[in-house]
Amino acid sequence: MGDPNAPAPGRTPSGAVTARREMRDHPAMDPITSIDRYVPDYTHACEVCGTTPVVAGMKAERLVYLATMCGPCLWSEPKALDPATWNEQPPA
Numbered sequence: 171m172g173d174p175n176a177p178a179p180g181r182t183p184s185g186a187v188t189a190r191r192e193m194r195d196h197p198a199m200d201p202i203t204s205i206d207r208y209v210p211d212y213t214h215a216c217e218v219c220g221t222t223p224v225v226a227g228m229k230a231e232r233l234v235y236l237a238t239m240c241g242p243c244l245w246s247e248p249k250a251l252d253p254a255t256w257n258e259q260p261p262a
């Protein structure tokens with residue numbers, strides 16, 4: 171279609187992108203960063219204050235993270251007592 175921005179065959183427009191790929195080979199380093207959303211787990215009690223539920227993390231509908239603490243203890247945020255607030259994005 172004559173796109174002037176298309177890279178010419180056999181040439182790489184930028185070789186700097188490939189270096190970052192190695193970082194993605196270690197998904198287990200910080201599982202929290204790969205959580206889609208938080209869900210309440212009522213089968214466990216917070217190890218600090220005994221409150222239920224504790225915080226669990228879901229990724230692609232699978233449980234990938236289970237905290238031993240409730241929302242307020244995990245995030246030091248009293249408002250986190252309500253699981254409905256767990257997936258709200260904090261104001262930037």
Ligand SMILES: [Zn+2]
Nearest residue numbers: 216219240243
């Ligand atoms: Zn707690």
